[in-house]
Amino acid sequence: MIPVATALVLSCVAASAASAATNAKVLQSVDRIANRYLSTTPLVGFGVIVIRDGVVVHEAGYGAARLAPRVPATAATRFDDF
Numbered sequence: 001m002i003p004v005a006t007a008l009v010l011s012c013v014a015a016s017a018a019s020a021a022t023n024a025k026v027l028q029s030v031d032r033i034a035n036r037y038l039s040t041t042p043l044v045g046f047g048v049i050v051i052r053d054g055v056v057v058h059e060a061g062y063g064a065a066r067l068a069p070r071v072p073a074t075a076a077t078r079f080d081d082f
Helices: 002-018 023-040
Strands: 045-052 055-066
Antiparallel strands (some): 045 055
């Protein structure tokens, strides 16, 4: 459930910020929130997508897709449920 909650929280924050700020500010906010969330939860990695007016404006991976060997998460990383 944590990954779904993560996606919903970041989606809501990005959507509300998108109407009040430029894309650059929105992306900075998403990065800041995602990195803070990563550092304060047991998750090792997750992906984020920001859609504005039906258009993808930002895709990113945060943290790790795998720990051993360490592989960084990307926007294309598939996170399987365990």
